[in-house]
Amino acid sequence: MSENALLEVRDLVKHFPVRKGLLGRTVAHVKAVDGISFDVPRGKTLGLVGESGCGKTTAGRCVLRLIEPTSGQVRFGGTDVRALRGEELRSLRRNMQIIFQDPYSSLNPRMTVEGIVGEGLTLHKLAKRGERRERVAGVLERVGLSADAMDRYPHEFSGGQRQRIGIARAVAIEPGFIVCDEPVSALDVSVQAQIVNLLMDLQRDLRLTYLFIAHNLAVVEQVSREVAVMYLGRLVERASPEELYRHPLHPYTRALLSAVPEPDPETGRERIRLPGEVPSPINPPPGCPFHPRCSEAHAECRELRPRLTEVRAGHWCACLRVGGIAEKPGEPAPPSPAAATEEEPV
Amino acid sequence: MSEEAKAAVAGEATNAPEAAEALLEVRELATHFRTDDGVVPAVDGISFSVARGETLALLGESGCGKSVTALSILRLLDYPPASHPTGAVLFEGRDLLKASERELRRVRGNRIAMIFQEPMTSLNPVYTVGEQIVEAVTLHQRVSRTEAIERAIEGLRRVQIPEPEKRLANYPHQMSGGMQQRVMIAMALACDPDLLMADEPTTALDVTVQAEILDLLAALQRERGLAMLFITHDLGVAARVATRVAVMYAGRIVESAAAREIYARPLHPYTLGLFRSLPRMGRRPGRLYQIPGQVPSPLEFPAGCRFHPRCAWADGRCRVEAPRLVEHRARHAAACWRTGPEGLPPIEEDEA
Numbered sequence: 001m002s003e004n005a006l007l008e009v010r011d012l013v014k015h016f017p018v019r020k021g022l023l024g025r026t027v028a029h030v031k032a033v034d035g036i037s038f039d040v041p042r043g044k045t046l047g048l049v050g051e052s053g054c055g056k057t058t059a060g061r062c063v064l065r066l067i068e069p070t071s072g073q074v075r076f077g078g079t080d081v082r083a084l085r086g087e088e089l090r091s092l093r094r095n096m097q098i099i100f101q102d103p104y105s106s107l108n109p110r111m112t113v114e115g116i117v118g119e120g121l122t123l124h125k126l127a128k129r130g131e132r133r134e135r136v137a138g139v140l141e142r143v144g145l146s147a148d149a150m151d152r153y154p155h156e157f158s159g160g161q162r163q164r165i166g167i168a169r170a171v172a173i174e175p176g177f178i179v180c181d182e183p184v185s186a187l188d189v190s191v192q193a194q195i196v197n198l199l200m201d202l203q204r205d206l207r208l209t210y211l212f213i214a215h216n217l218a219v220v221e222q223v224s225r226e227v228a229v230m231y232l233g234r235l236v237e238r239a240s241p242e243e244l245y246r247h248p249l250h251p252y253t254r255a256l257l258s259a260v261p262e263p264d265p266e267t268g269r270e271r272i273r274l275p276g277e278v279p280s281p282i283n284p285p286p287g288c289p290f291h292p293r294c295s296e297a298h299a300e301c302r303e304l305r306p307r308l309t310e311v312r313a314g315h316w317c318a319c320l321r322v323g324g325i326a327e328k329p330g331e332p333a334p335p336s337p338a339a340a341t342e343e344e345p346v
Numbered sequence: 347m348s349e350e351a352k353a354a355v356a357g358e359a360t361n362a363p364e365a366a367e368a369l370l371e372v373r374e375l376a377t378h379f380r381t382d383d384g385v386v387p388a389v390d391g392i393s394f395s396v397a398r399g400e401t402l403a404l405l406g407e408s409g410c411g412k413s414v415t416a417l418s419i420l421r422l423l424d425y426p427p428a429s430h431p432t433g434a435v436l437f438e439g440r441d442l443l444k445a446s447e448r449e450l451r452r453v454r455g456n457r458i459a460m461i462f463q464e465p466m467t468s469l470n471p472v473y474t475v476g477e478q479i480v481e482a483v484t485l486h487q488r489v490s491r492t493e494a495i496e497r498a499i500e501g502l503r504r505v506q507i508p509e510p511e512k513r514l515a516n517y518p519h520q521m522s523g524g525m526q527q528r529v530m531i532a533m534a535l536a537c538d539p540d541l542l543m544a545d546e547p548t549t550a551l552d553v554t555v556q557a558e559i560l561d562l563l564a565a566l567q568r569e570r571g572l573a574m575l576f577i578t579h580d581l582g583v584a585a586r587v588a589t590r591v592a593v594m595y596a597g598r599i600v601e602s603a604a605a606r607e608i609y610a611r612p613l614h615p616y617t618l619g620l621f622r623s624l625p626r627m628g629r630r631p632g633r634l635y636q637i638p639g640q641v642p643s644p645l646e647f648p649a650g651c652r653f654h655p656r657c658a659w660a661d662g663r664c665r666v667e668a669p670r671l672v673e674h675r676a677r678h679a680a681a682c683w684r685t686g687p688e689g690l691p692p693i694e695e696d697e698a
Binding site: 051160176188189191193194196197200208215216217218221240241245246255259263266271273 | 634
C-alpha cells in the first residue's frame with residue numbers, strides 16, 4: 001500500500017434498494033458500485049472514466065459520504081472516513097470538496113457570489129466577518145474572476161464563469177482533496193480548455209489531490225496521473241494514461257477507446273463494435289459483468305468474476321483472458337499498487 | 347485583397363460553387379430576436395448549400411446560431427420574439443421563406459425531417475412508439491392504418507431495433523437513450539425525406555452508443571442518397587460524419603471547406619484555436635491551448651470582425667471592417683482579413 005496515498009478506497013460497495021408495493025418492501029438492489037478499490041496519491045489525480053450508469057458518480061459521492069456506502073473502507077489521510085460522526089466528520093469535510101458538472105444547477109440562484117464562495121469560510125469559522133470579503137476577492141482572482149463579481153448573482157454569468165465560481169467555492173476553504181464530477185462536460189470546447197488548465201494550475205499551486213470523474217476520455221488523459229475504467233459498478237482496468245491509451249488490455253476499454261470520434265477525417269481507425277446494451281445493474285450478469293458483450297468471452301467468463309490483477313508493471317486489468325485471476329467468493333480485495341513511485345508531477 | 351479573393355467575391359457563390367445541384371441553398375439568411383435588452387442578431391447573413399447525398403456539418407459553440415439556423419430553415423421559431431427570417435432558403439429551387447403555411451407543412455417532416463438532441467423531449471411520453479411513428483406516416487401520406495403499421499415495423503427494423511413488432515407497443519420511457527434516438531430517426535425517415543437536419547443528435551448519448559448512431563446515419567445516407575445538415579459542437583463527430591464543414595462564430599460562418607481540407611489546413615484563427623484547444627487522445631501537451639477571452643454577448647457583438655478581440659492576428663482593419671467569406675483556396679472559404687491561400691502568417695505567441 002502506498003505510503004503517500006491521501007485517499008485509500010477498499011472494496012467499496014453501494015447497493016440502492018429497489019422498493020415496491022404499499023409497504024415499501026425491498027425487492028431488489030441496484031448494484032451501483034460493486035466492490036471497487038483504488039488509491040489516490042497526495043497531490044495527484046486519479047481519473048475515473050466510464051459511461052452513464054457505470055457507478056462513477058456514486059463512487060465519488062460515497063468517498064465524500066454524501067451517500068453512505070453499503071460496505072467497504074474509505075481512508076483519508078489514514079483516517080477511517082466511515083467511522084466519523086458529527087464534529088469529526090465536519091472537520092474532515094473541510095478537507096474534502098466537490099465540483100459539480102452543471103454550473104447552472106449547482107449554485108444557489110438567490111445567493112450572491114460572495115455568499116456562495118464565502119459560505120464555507122463562515123461555516124468552518126475560517127474567516128472573521130471583516131476578513132471574508134477580502135478572502136473571497138482573493139479566491140475569485142485566483143480562479144480568473146474579478147473581485148467585482150462578488151455582489152452579483154449566478155445568472156449574470158456564462159457557463160464557464162459559473163464553473164469558475166463553483167471552483168472558487170470548492171477551493172475557498174483550502175481543502176486538500178477535491179472530487180471533480182464531470183467538471184467540464186457541460187462546457188464548450190474553448191471554455192473546457194480554460195477550465196482544465198485552471199484546475200491543473202490550482203493543483204500545482206495549492207498541492208491539491210483530485211478524483212476526476214468524467215466520460216470524456218481525452219480530458220481525463222490530459223489531467224490524470226492514473227486512469228481507472230469502470231463498467232457496471234466494477235473497475236475493469238487501471239493504468240497510467242500513457243499505458244492505458246496506447247495498450248488498452250480489457251476488451252471493454254478497447255471498444256470504448258475505439259468509439260471516441262477523432263477530430264481527424266483521415267483516421268482510418270477500426271471501431272470495435274459492442275453488441276447489445278449495458279445490462280441492468282439490478283441484475284448484473286454473473287461472472288465477468290462484461291461477458292455478454294465480449295467477443296472474447298469463454299465459458300469461464302460466465303462463471304468466474306475476474307479481479308483487478310496487475311498484469312504488467314503498473315497496469316491492472318480485470319479480465320480472465322488477459323492474465324487476470326478470478327476472485328474467490330468472500331476474498332478480500334487485493335492490495336493496491338503503489339501508484340506514486342516516480343516523480344512526474346501531474 | 348489577393349486576385350483570387352477578388353474573383354471569388356465577384357463570383358459570390360463562394361461556399362456554394364455547385365449551386366445548380368444543391369438540394370438546399372441558403373442565401374444571406376438572417377434571424378434576429380427582440381429582447382428587453384435589445385435586438386439579438388442570432389443568425390446574421392449566412393449562406394451555404396447542401397447537395398444530395400452529402401453531409402454538411404454546421405460546427406460551432408453554444409450561442410453561435412447553428413440551431414437557430416436549422417429552425418429558421420423550416421420556420422419553426424415563434425415570432426415574436428424571433429424575427430421572420432430574411433434572405434432565401436431554396437429547397438429544390440423554391441424559397442421556403444416565401445412559402446405559405448400550407449406548403450410548409452407539406453415540406454416539414456415529409457421532405458425535410460429533423461431530429462434533436464434529447465429524444466425524450468421530442469417523443470410523447472403517453473403514446474407508444476408505434477402510435478407515434480404511425481402518426482408521422484399517416485400525417486403526410488395516404489396509407490391505410492395496416493400499411494402504416496407495416497411501415498413503422500419496417501422503419502424500426504431499418505434503424506436496427508431488435509424485435510420491432512414487440513417494440514411498437516413500448517412507451518418511450520421503456521427504452522434506453524440510444525433506442526429512443528433510433529426511434530426518432532425511424533420517425534424522421536418514415537416519409538422518406540430528401541434532407542435530414544440533425545441537431546446535436548448524439549450529444550446526450552454515451553460514446554459507444556454515439557458511435558452506433560453515427561454508423562447508422564451514415565448507412566442510411568448511403569442507402570437513400572439522403573442529404574444531411576448536421577449541427578454539432580463536437581469536432582470529432584463532425585470529422586466522422588461530414589463531407590463538408592462550415593464553422594460558425596457569433597452568428598456568422600467564418601470558414602467553410604471540405605472536411606479533410608478544413609481539418610488539415612484551417613485558415614481562420616477561430617477554427618485553428620478550436621482545433622488546438624481540444625485535448626486529443628494519445629497526446630498530452632501538458633497544457634491546453636486557450637483561446638483568450640470568451641464569446642461576446644450577442645447584444646454587444648464587436649464591430650468589424652466579431653472574433654477580433656480574441657484574435658492574435660487582429661490588426662486595425664479587423665476592428666472596423668467585417669470580413670466577408672472569401673474563397674482563399676479551391677472550395678475553401680474563410681472570413682478573415684489576415685489569412686490567405688497559405689493560411690495565417692506566423693506570429694509571435696507569448697502564450698500557447
